Amino acid sequence: MKSLLLPPHPKERRIVFKNAWTKGYTPDIDCYIKEGGYEELKKAIGMKPVEIIDEVKKSNLRGRGGAAFPCGVKWGFIRHDDGKPHYITCNGDESEPGTFKDRYILHNDPHQLIEGMAIAAFALNVHLAYIYIRCEFPKAAGIVTKAIEEAKAMGFLGKNILGSGFDLEIFVHQGAGAYICGEETSLIESIEGKRPYPRIKPPYFPAVLGLYMSPTIVNNVETFCHVKQIFKLGSEEYAKMGTPGDGGTRVMCVSGDVMRPGPYEIPVGGVTMGELINDVCGGLKPGRTLKAIIPGGSSSKIMRAGEVYKIKVKGPDGEMIDKEVPLLDLPMDAASLAAAGTMIGSGGVIVMDDSRSMLWALNNLNTFYAHESCGQCTPCREGVLWIDKMTTRMVNGEGIAQDPITLKNVADNIAGRTVCAFGEAASWPVQSFLQKFPEEFQVPAK
Protein backbone atom coordinates (compact mmCIF):
# COMPACT_ATOMS: atom_id res chain seq x y z
CA MET A 1 0.00 0.00 0.00
CA LYS A 2 1.95 2.94 -1.36
CA SER A 3 0.20 5.77 0.50
CA LEU A 4 1.32 4.38 3.85
CA LEU A 5 4.95 4.51 2.92
CA LEU A 6 4.66 8.28 2.64
CA PRO A 7 5.10 10.36 5.77
CA PRO A 8 1.74 10.87 7.52
CA HIS A 9 -0.37 13.73 6.20
CA PRO A 10 -0.61 16.58 8.78
CA LYS A 11 -4.28 15.69 9.31
CA GLU A 12 -3.40 12.11 10.17
CA ARG A 13 -2.66 10.91 13.65
CA ARG A 14 -1.31 7.39 13.57
CA ILE A 15 -2.00 5.64 16.83
CA VAL A 16 -3.29 2.18 16.00
CA PHE A 17 -1.38 2.42 12.74
CA LYS A 18 1.80 3.76 14.32
CA ASN A 19 3.89 0.61 14.42
CA ALA A 20 2.44 -0.95 11.32
CA TRP A 21 4.00 1.73 9.17
CA THR A 22 7.23 2.41 11.02
CA LYS A 23 10.21 1.52 8.89
CA GLY A 24 11.91 -1.61 10.13
CA TYR A 25 9.00 -2.62 12.37
CA THR A 26 8.20 -6.33 12.14
CA PRO A 27 5.39 -8.37 13.69
CA ASP A 28 7.88 -9.93 16.15
CA ILE A 29 7.23 -9.48 19.84
CA ASP A 30 10.66 -7.87 20.42
CA CYS A 31 9.70 -5.01 18.15
CA TYR A 32 6.40 -4.58 19.92
CA ILE A 33 7.94 -4.60 23.36
CA LYS A 34 10.51 -2.02 22.28
CA GLU A 35 7.58 0.24 21.39
CA GLY A 36 6.04 -0.11 24.84
CA GLY A 37 4.12 -3.27 24.04
CA TYR A 38 2.17 -5.09 26.78
CA GLU A 39 2.72 -2.21 29.25
CA GLU A 40 -1.01 -1.46 29.16
CA LEU A 41 -1.89 -5.08 29.87
CA LYS A 42 0.30 -4.82 32.96
CA LYS A 43 -1.59 -1.68 34.02
CA ALA A 44 -4.98 -3.26 33.38
CA ILE A 45 -4.18 -6.36 35.38
CA GLY A 46 -3.61 -4.12 38.37
CA MET A 47 -7.08 -2.62 37.99
CA LYS A 48 -10.53 -3.87 38.89
CA PRO A 49 -12.53 -5.18 35.91
CA VAL A 50 -15.24 -2.52 36.42
CA GLU A 51 -12.60 0.18 36.36
CA ILE A 52 -11.38 -1.09 33.01
CA ILE A 53 -14.88 -1.05 31.57
CA ASP A 54 -15.41 2.46 32.98
CA GLU A 55 -12.28 3.68 31.25
CA VAL A 56 -13.50 2.28 27.96
CA LYS A 57 -16.89 3.93 28.52
CA LYS A 58 -15.22 7.26 29.28
CA SER A 59 -13.08 7.03 26.16
CA ASN A 60 -16.24 7.18 24.00
CA LEU A 61 -14.79 4.48 21.79
CA ARG A 62 -17.30 3.32 19.22
CA GLY A 63 -16.98 0.03 17.40
CA ARG A 64 -15.02 0.23 14.16
CA GLY A 65 -16.72 -2.77 12.52
CA GLY A 66 -19.73 -1.01 11.06
CA ALA A 67 -22.45 -0.26 13.59
CA ALA A 68 -20.43 2.31 15.60
CA PHE A 69 -21.88 0.93 18.83
CA PRO A 70 -20.27 2.33 22.02
CA CYS A 71 -17.72 -0.29 23.04
CA GLY A 72 -17.87 0.29 26.80
CA VAL A 73 -21.66 0.05 26.78
CA LYS A 74 -21.43 -3.29 24.99
CA TRP A 75 -18.92 -4.58 27.52
CA GLY A 76 -21.22 -3.37 30.28
CA PHE A 77 -23.81 -5.94 29.20
CA ILE A 78 -21.59 -8.73 30.53
CA ARG A 79 -22.16 -9.62 34.18
CA HIS A 80 -18.76 -10.47 35.52
CA ASP A 81 -19.70 -13.18 37.98
CA ASP A 82 -22.83 -14.75 36.55
CA GLY A 83 -21.21 -18.16 36.77
CA LYS A 84 -21.33 -18.68 32.98
CA PRO A 85 -18.33 -19.00 30.72
CA HIS A 86 -17.76 -15.81 28.71
CA TYR A 87 -16.07 -15.55 25.34
CA ILE A 88 -14.52 -12.96 23.08
CA THR A 89 -14.51 -13.32 19.33
CA CYS A 90 -12.51 -10.77 17.40
CA ASN A 91 -14.01 -9.92 14.03
CA GLY A 92 -11.23 -10.03 11.46
CA ASP A 93 -13.50 -11.01 8.59
CA GLU A 94 -12.98 -7.61 6.95
CA SER A 95 -15.21 -8.13 3.92
CA GLU A 96 -17.31 -5.00 3.59
CA PRO A 97 -16.45 -3.67 0.12
CA GLY A 98 -14.35 -0.54 0.43
CA THR A 99 -12.86 -1.47 3.81
CA PHE A 100 -9.14 -2.20 4.15
CA LYS A 101 -7.62 -1.46 7.52
CA ASP A 102 -7.74 -4.59 9.67
CA ARG A 103 -5.57 -6.38 7.12
CA TYR A 104 -2.63 -4.07 7.92
CA ILE A 105 -3.00 -4.57 11.66
CA LEU A 106 -3.24 -8.34 11.32
CA HIS A 107 -0.22 -8.55 9.03
CA ASN A 108 2.01 -5.86 10.53
CA ASP A 109 1.13 -5.39 14.19
CA PRO A 110 -0.60 -8.50 15.58
CA HIS A 111 0.56 -7.95 19.15
CA GLN A 112 -1.37 -4.72 19.45
CA LEU A 113 -4.55 -6.70 18.76
CA ILE A 114 -3.56 -9.45 21.18
CA GLU A 115 -2.85 -6.95 23.94
CA GLY A 116 -6.20 -5.22 23.39
CA MET A 117 -7.97 -8.56 23.52
CA ALA A 118 -6.13 -9.60 26.67
CA ILE A 119 -7.18 -6.37 28.41
CA ALA A 120 -10.77 -6.99 27.31
CA ALA A 121 -10.65 -10.60 28.45
CA PHE A 122 -9.42 -9.62 31.89
CA ALA A 123 -12.21 -7.04 32.22
CA LEU A 124 -14.89 -9.44 31.00
CA ASN A 125 -13.80 -12.60 32.81
CA VAL A 126 -13.01 -14.41 29.57
CA HIS A 127 -10.63 -17.36 29.41
CA LEU A 128 -11.12 -18.45 25.80
CA ALA A 129 -11.13 -16.16 22.78
CA TYR A 130 -11.03 -16.57 19.02
CA ILE A 131 -9.72 -14.29 16.31
CA TYR A 132 -11.81 -14.85 13.20
CA ILE A 133 -9.66 -14.11 10.17
CA ARG A 134 -10.97 -14.37 6.64
CA CYS A 135 -9.13 -17.12 4.77
CA GLU A 136 -8.20 -14.69 2.01
CA PHE A 137 -5.59 -13.44 4.52
CA PRO A 138 -3.67 -16.73 4.71
CA LYS A 139 -0.43 -15.06 5.74
CA ALA A 140 -2.14 -13.09 8.49
CA ALA A 141 -3.42 -16.32 10.04
CA GLY A 142 0.17 -17.55 10.27
CA ILE A 143 1.50 -14.24 11.58
CA VAL A 144 -1.17 -13.93 14.27
CA THR A 145 -0.76 -17.57 15.32
CA LYS A 146 2.97 -17.04 15.72
CA ALA A 147 2.35 -13.86 17.70
CA ILE A 148 0.03 -15.72 20.05
CA GLU A 149 2.77 -18.31 20.67
CA GLU A 150 5.31 -15.56 21.37
CA ALA A 151 2.96 -13.82 23.78
CA LYS A 152 2.31 -17.09 25.55
CA ALA A 153 6.01 -17.81 25.89
CA MET A 154 6.50 -14.45 27.58
CA GLY A 155 3.60 -14.85 29.99
CA PHE A 156 1.20 -12.37 28.36
CA LEU A 157 -1.20 -15.18 27.43
CA GLY A 158 -1.83 -18.69 28.67
CA LYS A 159 -1.92 -19.71 32.30
CA ASN A 160 -1.45 -17.27 35.16
CA ILE A 161 -0.79 -14.20 33.03
CA LEU A 162 1.94 -12.00 34.56
CA GLY A 163 1.50 -13.85 37.83
CA SER A 164 -2.06 -12.58 38.26
CA GLY A 165 -3.75 -15.96 38.38
CA PHE A 166 -5.72 -14.99 35.26
CA ASP A 167 -5.74 -17.45 32.34
CA LEU A 168 -6.49 -16.72 28.69
CA GLU A 169 -6.15 -18.83 25.56
CA ILE A 170 -6.57 -17.21 22.14
CA PHE A 171 -6.90 -19.18 18.90
CA VAL A 172 -7.15 -18.16 15.27
CA HIS A 173 -10.21 -19.35 13.36
CA GLN A 174 -10.13 -18.96 9.59
CA GLY A 175 -13.22 -18.18 7.56
CA ALA A 176 -13.92 -19.71 4.18
CA GLY A 177 -14.82 -16.94 1.75
CA ALA A 178 -18.30 -15.91 2.91
CA TYR A 179 -19.01 -12.21 3.53
CA ILE A 180 -21.92 -13.02 5.82
CA CYS A 181 -19.48 -14.36 8.44
CA GLY A 182 -18.65 -10.75 9.28
CA GLU A 183 -22.11 -10.41 10.78
CA GLU A 184 -21.50 -11.17 14.43
CA THR A 185 -24.02 -13.98 14.96
CA SER A 186 -23.03 -15.60 11.67
CA LEU A 187 -19.41 -15.39 12.80
CA ILE A 188 -20.39 -17.21 15.98
CA GLU A 189 -22.21 -19.95 14.06
CA SER A 190 -19.15 -20.25 11.85
CA ILE A 191 -16.91 -20.78 14.88
CA GLU A 192 -19.38 -23.37 16.13
CA GLY A 193 -18.75 -25.25 12.90
CA LYS A 194 -22.22 -24.78 11.47
CA ARG A 195 -23.54 -23.20 8.32
CA PRO A 196 -23.13 -19.55 9.21
CA TYR A 197 -26.76 -18.54 9.18
CA PRO A 198 -27.19 -15.39 11.27
CA ARG A 199 -29.24 -15.78 14.43
CA ILE A 200 -32.29 -13.67 15.09
CA LYS A 201 -32.06 -10.81 17.63
CA PRO A 202 -33.73 -10.91 20.06
CA PRO A 203 -33.03 -13.25 21.71
CA TYR A 204 -29.59 -14.06 20.32
CA PHE A 205 -27.68 -10.93 21.22
CA PRO A 206 -24.11 -12.18 21.51
CA ALA A 207 -23.68 -10.53 24.91
CA VAL A 208 -26.52 -12.73 26.17
CA LEU A 209 -26.58 -15.86 24.02
CA GLY A 210 -23.40 -15.85 21.98
CA LEU A 211 -20.73 -18.46 21.33
CA TYR A 212 -21.88 -21.82 22.69
CA MET A 213 -24.97 -19.96 23.94
CA SER A 214 -22.86 -18.05 26.47
CA PRO A 215 -22.29 -14.31 26.88
CA THR A 216 -19.87 -13.23 24.14
CA ILE A 217 -18.33 -9.95 23.10
CA VAL A 218 -17.67 -9.50 19.40
CA ASN A 219 -15.46 -6.57 18.48
CA ASN A 220 -13.67 -5.56 15.34
CA VAL A 221 -9.86 -5.84 15.02
CA GLU A 222 -9.39 -2.07 15.01
CA THR A 223 -11.69 -1.68 18.03
CA PHE A 224 -9.48 -3.94 20.17
CA CYS A 225 -6.40 -2.00 19.11
CA HIS A 226 -8.04 1.20 20.28
CA VAL A 227 -8.62 -0.40 23.68
CA LYS A 228 -4.88 -0.75 24.09
CA GLN A 229 -4.43 2.90 23.06
CA ILE A 230 -7.05 4.11 25.54
CA PHE A 231 -4.94 2.71 28.37
CA LYS A 232 -1.81 4.18 26.89
CA LEU A 233 -3.18 7.71 26.50
CA GLY A 234 -5.75 7.70 29.29
CA SER A 235 -9.45 7.71 28.50
CA GLU A 236 -9.78 11.50 28.77
CA GLU A 237 -6.93 12.27 26.43
CA TYR A 238 -8.22 9.61 24.05
CA ALA A 239 -11.81 10.91 24.09
CA LYS A 240 -10.59 14.46 23.47
CA MET A 241 -9.24 13.54 20.08
CA GLY A 242 -12.73 12.86 18.79
CA THR A 243 -16.14 14.49 18.92
CA PRO A 244 -18.58 14.32 21.86
CA GLY A 245 -19.64 10.70 22.20
CA ASP A 246 -17.28 9.46 19.49
CA GLY A 247 -13.71 9.35 20.75
CA GLY A 248 -10.25 8.71 19.42
CA THR A 249 -9.05 8.19 15.91
CA ARG A 250 -10.60 6.16 13.13
CA VAL A 251 -9.07 4.64 10.06
CA MET A 252 -10.79 6.02 6.99
CA CYS A 253 -10.19 3.81 3.97
CA VAL A 254 -10.44 5.78 0.76
CA SER A 255 -10.60 4.03 -2.59
CA GLY A 256 -11.89 4.71 -6.07
CA ASP A 257 -11.21 7.80 -8.15
CA VAL A 258 -8.72 9.72 -6.01
CA MET A 259 -5.03 10.33 -6.57
CA ARG A 260 -3.80 8.72 -3.34
CA PRO A 261 -6.17 6.04 -2.15
CA GLY A 262 -5.30 4.46 1.17
CA PRO A 263 -6.21 3.90 4.79
CA TYR A 264 -5.71 7.10 6.78
CA GLU A 265 -5.96 7.23 10.55
CA ILE A 266 -7.52 10.52 11.53
CA PRO A 267 -9.02 11.90 14.76
CA VAL A 268 -12.78 11.27 14.65
CA GLY A 269 -14.41 14.31 13.05
CA GLY A 270 -10.93 15.77 12.48
CA VAL A 271 -11.41 16.24 8.76
CA THR A 272 -14.32 17.08 6.54
CA MET A 273 -15.19 14.93 3.56
CA GLY A 274 -13.61 17.54 1.31
CA GLU A 275 -10.37 17.64 3.30
CA LEU A 276 -10.20 13.86 3.28
CA ILE A 277 -10.62 13.60 -0.46
CA ASN A 278 -8.85 16.74 -1.64
CA ASP A 279 -6.06 17.22 0.90
CA VAL A 280 -5.32 13.84 2.38
CA CYS A 281 -5.99 11.83 -0.77
CA GLY A 282 -4.66 14.39 -3.23
CA GLY A 283 -7.98 15.10 -4.95
CA LEU A 284 -9.54 13.56 -8.00
CA LYS A 285 -7.75 12.48 -11.17
CA PRO A 286 -6.74 15.39 -13.44
CA GLY A 287 -9.66 16.92 -15.31
CA ARG A 288 -12.28 15.01 -13.35
CA THR A 289 -15.04 16.27 -11.10
CA LEU A 290 -16.73 14.57 -8.18
CA LYS A 291 -19.91 12.65 -8.85
CA ALA A 292 -20.68 10.47 -5.86
CA ILE A 293 -19.31 9.12 -2.61
CA ILE A 294 -20.16 5.93 -0.76
CA PRO A 295 -18.99 6.96 2.71
CA GLY A 296 -18.96 3.91 4.97
CA GLY A 297 -18.54 0.66 3.07
CA SER A 298 -20.65 -0.53 0.15
CA SER A 299 -23.77 -0.89 2.29
CA SER A 300 -23.94 2.76 3.30
CA LYS A 301 -26.22 5.07 1.36
CA ILE A 302 -24.56 6.92 -1.50
CA MET A 303 -24.07 10.72 -1.43
CA ARG A 304 -24.30 12.93 -4.49
CA ALA A 305 -21.87 15.74 -5.21
CA GLY A 306 -23.45 19.11 -4.44
CA GLU A 307 -25.85 17.84 -1.77
CA VAL A 308 -26.41 19.90 1.38
CA TYR A 309 -27.25 18.29 4.71
CA LYS A 310 -28.66 19.52 7.98
CA ILE A 311 -26.47 18.35 10.84
CA LYS A 312 -25.84 19.25 14.47
CA VAL A 313 -22.65 21.12 15.32
CA LYS A 314 -21.24 22.77 18.42
CA GLY A 315 -22.44 26.37 18.55
CA PRO A 316 -20.59 29.38 20.04
CA ASP A 317 -21.89 28.57 23.56
CA GLY A 318 -20.98 24.90 23.32
CA GLU A 319 -24.62 24.00 22.67
CA MET A 320 -25.45 21.74 19.75
CA ILE A 321 -27.17 23.72 17.01
CA ASP A 322 -28.56 22.87 13.56
CA LYS A 323 -26.42 23.82 10.61
CA GLU A 324 -26.61 23.29 6.88
CA VAL A 325 -23.41 21.95 5.40
CA PRO A 326 -22.52 20.96 1.87
CA LEU A 327 -21.20 17.42 1.30
CA LEU A 328 -17.56 18.44 1.20
CA ASP A 329 -17.81 20.29 4.53
CA LEU A 330 -19.33 17.36 6.37
CA PRO A 331 -17.18 16.29 9.34
CA MET A 332 -16.20 12.61 9.27
CA ASP A 333 -17.79 11.27 12.43
CA ALA A 334 -20.62 8.82 13.07
CA ALA A 335 -23.21 11.41 14.14
CA SER A 336 -22.64 13.78 11.20
CA LEU A 337 -22.90 11.02 8.63
CA ALA A 338 -26.02 9.67 10.33
CA ALA A 339 -27.54 13.17 10.23
CA ALA A 340 -26.72 13.26 6.52
CA GLY A 341 -28.86 10.16 6.06
CA THR A 342 -26.06 7.65 5.67
CA MET A 343 -23.44 6.12 7.95
CA ILE A 344 -19.75 6.05 8.74
CA GLY A 345 -20.04 2.26 8.87
CA SER A 346 -16.72 0.56 8.45
CA GLY A 347 -14.96 3.73 7.31
CA GLY A 348 -14.75 2.64 3.68
CA VAL A 349 -15.07 5.73 1.47
CA ILE A 350 -15.51 4.91 -2.22
CA VAL A 351 -15.17 7.95 -4.48
CA MET A 352 -16.55 8.09 -8.02
CA ASP A 353 -15.94 10.82 -10.57
CA ASP A 354 -17.97 12.15 -13.47
CA SER A 355 -16.76 9.40 -15.80
CA ARG A 356 -18.72 6.75 -13.90
CA SER A 357 -22.13 5.30 -14.57
CA MET A 358 -24.21 4.93 -11.44
CA LEU A 359 -26.20 2.12 -13.02
CA TRP A 360 -22.99 0.22 -13.68
CA ALA A 361 -21.73 0.87 -10.14
CA LEU A 362 -24.98 -0.23 -8.52
CA ASN A 363 -25.04 -3.34 -10.67
CA ASN A 364 -21.55 -4.21 -9.46
CA LEU A 365 -22.73 -3.98 -5.85
CA ASN A 366 -25.93 -5.87 -6.57
CA THR A 367 -23.87 -8.76 -7.91
CA PHE A 368 -21.91 -8.71 -4.66
CA TYR A 369 -25.05 -8.96 -2.52
CA ALA A 370 -26.59 -11.58 -4.80
CA HIS A 371 -23.45 -13.66 -4.36
CA GLU A 372 -23.23 -13.21 -0.60
CA SER A 373 -26.77 -13.61 0.73
CA CYS A 374 -26.75 -16.62 3.04
CA GLY A 375 -30.15 -17.66 1.73
CA GLN A 376 -31.87 -18.04 5.05
CA CYS A 377 -34.67 -15.46 4.58
CA THR A 378 -36.87 -15.47 1.50
CA PRO A 379 -36.99 -11.68 0.91
CA CYS A 380 -33.21 -11.45 0.93
CA ARG A 381 -32.41 -14.69 -0.88
CA GLU A 382 -34.87 -14.03 -3.71
CA GLY A 383 -34.81 -10.25 -3.69
CA VAL A 384 -31.08 -9.78 -4.12
CA LEU A 385 -31.10 -12.10 -7.13
CA TRP A 386 -33.98 -10.21 -8.76
CA ILE A 387 -32.29 -6.90 -8.13
CA ASP A 388 -29.06 -8.14 -9.64
CA LYS A 389 -30.83 -9.56 -12.67
CA MET A 390 -32.72 -6.31 -13.22
CA THR A 391 -29.70 -4.03 -13.10
CA THR A 392 -27.74 -6.50 -15.21
CA ARG A 393 -30.30 -6.33 -17.97
CA MET A 394 -30.47 -2.56 -17.65
CA VAL A 395 -26.69 -2.35 -18.05
CA ASN A 396 -27.01 -4.54 -21.14
CA GLY A 397 -29.60 -2.21 -22.61
CA GLU A 398 -32.36 -4.77 -22.14
CA GLY A 399 -34.22 -3.06 -19.30
CA ILE A 400 -37.93 -2.39 -19.40
CA ALA A 401 -39.67 0.82 -18.45
CA GLN A 402 -40.95 -0.36 -15.06
CA ASP A 403 -37.56 -1.67 -13.95
CA PRO A 404 -36.67 1.31 -11.75
CA ILE A 405 -40.02 1.04 -9.97
CA THR A 406 -39.75 -2.70 -9.54
CA LEU A 407 -36.18 -2.31 -8.29
CA LYS A 408 -37.23 0.08 -5.57
CA ASN A 409 -40.21 -2.07 -4.72
CA VAL A 410 -38.09 -5.18 -4.25
CA ALA A 411 -35.52 -3.31 -2.15
CA ASP A 412 -38.26 -1.80 0.01
CA ASN A 413 -39.59 -5.28 0.62
CA ILE A 414 -36.26 -6.71 1.74
CA ALA A 415 -35.24 -4.05 4.25
CA GLY A 416 -36.75 -4.63 7.66
CA ARG A 417 -38.03 -8.10 6.83
CA THR A 418 -34.98 -10.25 7.40
CA VAL A 419 -33.07 -12.01 10.15
CA CYS A 420 -29.94 -9.92 9.86
CA ALA A 421 -28.87 -6.46 8.73
CA PHE A 422 -27.61 -7.85 5.41
CA GLY A 423 -31.15 -7.18 4.21
CA GLU A 424 -30.68 -3.47 4.82
CA ALA A 425 -27.10 -3.59 3.59
CA ALA A 426 -28.30 -4.91 0.24
CA SER A 427 -31.33 -2.60 -0.02
CA TRP A 428 -29.74 0.71 0.93
CA PRO A 429 -27.53 0.96 -2.16
CA VAL A 430 -30.51 0.28 -4.44
CA GLN A 431 -32.78 2.72 -2.64
CA SER A 432 -30.20 5.48 -2.39
CA PHE A 433 -28.78 5.20 -5.93
CA LEU A 434 -32.32 5.37 -7.34
CA GLN A 435 -33.25 8.29 -5.13
CA LYS A 436 -30.10 10.31 -5.77
CA PHE A 437 -29.49 9.53 -9.44
CA PRO A 438 -32.97 8.88 -10.88
CA GLU A 439 -31.93 10.14 -14.30
CA GLU A 440 -29.43 7.30 -14.69
CA PHE A 441 -32.01 4.60 -14.11
CA GLN A 442 -34.60 5.64 -16.65
CA VAL A 443 -35.21 3.10 -19.37
CA PRO A 444 -36.34 4.61 -22.66
CA ALA A 445 -39.73 3.27 -23.74
CA LYS A 446 -39.44 0.79 -26.58
Add this chain to the structure above:
Amino acid sequence: MDKHVALTSVSEQANQIPADLLLRIDEAVTHYPVSKRSASLPLLHLWQNQFGFIDDSGVNWIAKRLELEPINILELVTFYPWFRQQAAGKVCIRVCRTLSCALAGSFEVRDAFCKAVGIDPKAESHGHTPPVSPDGKFSVEFVECLASCGSAPVALINDDLAEDITPEGTAAILSQYN
Protein backbone atom coordinates in the same frame (compact mmCIF):
# COMPACT_ATOMS: atom_id res chain seq x y z
CA MET B 1 -20.17 -42.41 -11.70
CA ASP B 2 -21.07 -45.39 -9.52
CA LYS B 3 -21.06 -44.10 -5.97
CA HIS B 4 -20.42 -47.53 -4.50
CA VAL B 5 -17.23 -47.94 -6.47
CA ALA B 6 -16.13 -44.44 -5.52
CA LEU B 7 -16.57 -45.22 -1.84
CA THR B 8 -14.09 -48.06 -1.90
CA SER B 9 -11.50 -46.74 -4.33
CA VAL B 10 -7.89 -46.51 -3.18
CA SER B 11 -7.56 -43.25 -5.04
CA GLU B 12 -9.81 -41.65 -2.47
CA GLN B 13 -8.30 -38.90 -0.42
CA ALA B 14 -9.15 -40.62 2.86
CA ASN B 15 -6.80 -43.46 1.92
CA GLN B 16 -3.88 -41.13 1.37
CA ILE B 17 -3.67 -39.10 4.56
CA PRO B 18 -0.04 -38.36 5.36
CA ALA B 19 1.12 -38.60 8.96
CA ASP B 20 1.84 -34.91 9.32
CA LEU B 21 -1.69 -34.04 8.22
CA LEU B 22 -3.02 -36.29 10.98
CA LEU B 23 -0.86 -34.47 13.49
CA ARG B 24 -2.10 -31.10 12.30
CA ILE B 25 -5.69 -32.30 12.48
CA ASP B 26 -5.20 -33.49 16.05
CA GLU B 27 -3.65 -30.15 16.96
CA ALA B 28 -6.53 -28.19 15.36
CA VAL B 29 -9.11 -30.14 17.34
CA THR B 30 -7.42 -29.07 20.60
CA HIS B 31 -8.20 -25.43 19.75
CA TYR B 32 -11.86 -26.07 20.46
CA PRO B 33 -12.10 -27.43 24.00
CA VAL B 34 -15.83 -26.65 24.25
CA SER B 35 -17.06 -28.34 21.08
CA LYS B 36 -15.28 -30.57 18.60
CA ARG B 37 -17.76 -29.55 15.92
CA SER B 38 -16.05 -26.16 15.87
CA ALA B 39 -13.05 -27.85 14.29
CA SER B 40 -14.94 -28.64 11.09
CA LEU B 41 -13.80 -25.51 9.25
CA PRO B 42 -10.12 -25.86 10.18
CA LEU B 43 -10.20 -29.54 9.22
CA LEU B 44 -11.73 -28.70 5.85
CA HIS B 45 -8.99 -26.13 5.29
CA LEU B 46 -6.26 -28.60 6.20
CA TRP B 47 -7.85 -31.15 3.91
CA GLN B 48 -8.18 -28.81 0.96
CA ASN B 49 -4.64 -27.50 1.45
CA GLN B 50 -3.39 -31.09 1.26
CA PHE B 51 -5.48 -32.42 -1.63
CA GLY B 52 -6.58 -29.30 -3.49
CA PHE B 53 -10.26 -30.15 -3.05
CA ILE B 54 -12.53 -32.19 -0.82
CA ASP B 55 -13.98 -35.44 -2.13
CA ASP B 56 -16.77 -37.53 -0.58
CA SER B 57 -14.28 -39.61 1.34
CA GLY B 58 -12.93 -36.43 2.89
CA VAL B 59 -16.37 -35.32 3.95
CA ASN B 60 -17.02 -38.72 5.52
CA TRP B 61 -13.62 -38.90 7.18
CA ILE B 62 -13.90 -35.45 8.76
CA ALA B 63 -17.45 -36.17 9.91
CA LYS B 64 -16.30 -39.36 11.59
CA ARG B 65 -13.29 -37.68 13.19
CA LEU B 66 -15.56 -35.05 14.74
CA GLU B 67 -18.39 -37.47 15.54
CA LEU B 68 -20.79 -35.73 13.17
CA GLU B 69 -23.02 -36.79 10.31
CA PRO B 70 -21.50 -36.38 6.81
CA ILE B 71 -24.20 -33.82 5.97
CA ASN B 72 -22.86 -31.56 8.73
CA ILE B 73 -19.62 -31.34 6.80
CA LEU B 74 -21.02 -31.46 3.27
CA GLU B 75 -23.31 -28.50 3.96
CA LEU B 76 -20.23 -26.45 4.83
CA VAL B 77 -18.40 -27.48 1.67
CA THR B 78 -21.35 -26.43 -0.45
CA PHE B 79 -21.99 -23.20 1.45
CA TYR B 80 -18.55 -21.64 1.71
CA PRO B 81 -17.22 -20.34 -1.61
CA TRP B 82 -13.65 -21.20 -0.65
CA PHE B 83 -14.20 -24.96 -0.58
CA ARG B 84 -14.03 -27.02 -3.73
CA GLN B 85 -15.34 -30.44 -4.67
CA GLN B 86 -13.18 -30.58 -7.79
CA ALA B 87 -9.58 -29.72 -8.39
CA ALA B 88 -8.78 -26.16 -9.45
CA GLY B 89 -5.44 -25.08 -10.88
CA LYS B 90 -2.23 -25.61 -8.92
CA VAL B 91 -1.98 -21.87 -8.99
CA CYS B 92 -5.32 -20.29 -8.07
CA ILE B 93 -5.77 -16.77 -9.33
CA ARG B 94 -8.56 -14.98 -7.52
CA VAL B 95 -9.19 -11.58 -9.03
CA CYS B 96 -11.28 -9.12 -7.03
CA ARG B 97 -14.53 -8.31 -8.81
CA THR B 98 -16.02 -5.73 -6.47
CA LEU B 99 -16.54 -2.01 -6.99
CA SER B 100 -13.21 -0.37 -6.12
CA CYS B 101 -11.29 -2.96 -8.10
CA ALA B 102 -13.78 -2.83 -10.97
CA LEU B 103 -13.34 0.96 -11.07
CA ALA B 104 -9.61 0.37 -11.39
CA GLY B 105 -9.94 -2.15 -14.20
CA SER B 106 -10.20 -5.59 -12.59
CA PHE B 107 -12.38 -6.96 -15.38
CA GLU B 108 -9.64 -6.23 -17.90
CA VAL B 109 -7.13 -7.78 -15.52
CA ARG B 110 -9.17 -10.95 -15.22
CA ASP B 111 -9.48 -11.20 -18.98
CA ALA B 112 -5.74 -10.70 -19.36
CA PHE B 113 -5.01 -13.50 -16.87
CA CYS B 114 -7.45 -15.77 -18.70
CA LYS B 115 -5.90 -15.12 -22.07
CA ALA B 116 -2.36 -15.52 -20.76
CA VAL B 117 -3.07 -19.01 -19.39
CA GLY B 118 -5.36 -20.19 -22.18
CA ILE B 119 -8.77 -19.88 -20.54
CA ASP B 120 -11.72 -18.51 -22.49
CA PRO B 121 -12.43 -15.13 -20.87
CA LYS B 122 -16.12 -15.76 -21.40
CA ALA B 123 -16.05 -18.82 -19.13
CA GLU B 124 -18.25 -18.47 -16.04
CA SER B 125 -15.84 -17.84 -13.21
CA HIS B 126 -17.67 -16.85 -10.08
CA GLY B 127 -18.43 -20.07 -8.28
CA HIS B 128 -16.97 -23.11 -6.53
CA THR B 129 -15.49 -24.60 -9.72
CA PRO B 130 -13.45 -22.07 -11.64
CA PRO B 131 -12.19 -22.66 -15.18
CA VAL B 132 -8.76 -24.29 -15.32
CA SER B 133 -6.09 -23.78 -17.98
CA PRO B 134 -5.59 -26.66 -20.45
CA ASP B 135 -2.33 -27.66 -18.72
CA GLY B 136 -4.13 -27.84 -15.36
CA LYS B 137 -1.73 -25.34 -13.91
CA PHE B 138 -3.83 -22.21 -13.44
CA SER B 139 -7.40 -21.43 -12.53
CA VAL B 140 -8.79 -17.94 -12.81
CA GLU B 141 -11.87 -16.78 -10.95
CA PHE B 142 -13.54 -13.70 -9.63
CA VAL B 143 -13.91 -13.28 -5.89
CA GLU B 144 -15.50 -10.51 -3.87
CA CYS B 145 -13.70 -7.63 -2.16
CA LEU B 146 -10.31 -8.77 -0.85
CA ALA B 147 -10.04 -5.84 1.57
CA SER B 148 -7.25 -4.17 -0.34
CA CYS B 149 -9.32 -1.63 -2.25
CA GLY B 150 -6.67 1.08 -1.82
CA SER B 151 -4.28 -0.78 -4.10
CA ALA B 152 -6.91 -1.84 -6.62
CA PRO B 153 -7.09 -3.84 -8.73
CA VAL B 154 -5.83 -6.78 -6.70
CA ALA B 155 -5.72 -10.54 -6.96
CA LEU B 156 -4.92 -13.29 -4.50
CA ILE B 157 -2.59 -15.74 -6.18
CA ASN B 158 -2.28 -18.78 -3.95
CA ASP B 159 -1.16 -17.09 -0.71
CA ASP B 160 0.23 -13.91 -2.30
CA LEU B 161 -1.58 -10.65 -2.85
CA ALA B 162 -0.80 -8.90 -6.15
CA GLU B 163 -1.66 -5.19 -6.02
CA ASP B 164 -2.09 -2.36 -8.52
CA ILE B 165 -2.25 -4.88 -11.36
CA THR B 166 -2.44 -3.78 -14.98
CA PRO B 167 -3.46 -6.06 -17.86
CA GLU B 168 0.06 -5.63 -19.28
CA GLY B 169 1.56 -6.58 -15.93
CA THR B 170 -0.17 -9.96 -15.70
CA ALA B 171 2.52 -11.77 -17.71
CA ALA B 172 5.26 -10.71 -15.30
CA ILE B 173 3.14 -11.82 -12.35
CA LEU B 174 2.48 -15.22 -13.91
CA SER B 175 6.16 -15.76 -14.64
CA GLN B 176 6.77 -15.92 -10.88
CA TYR B 177 4.66 -19.07 -10.76
CA ASN B 178 6.24 -20.91 -13.67
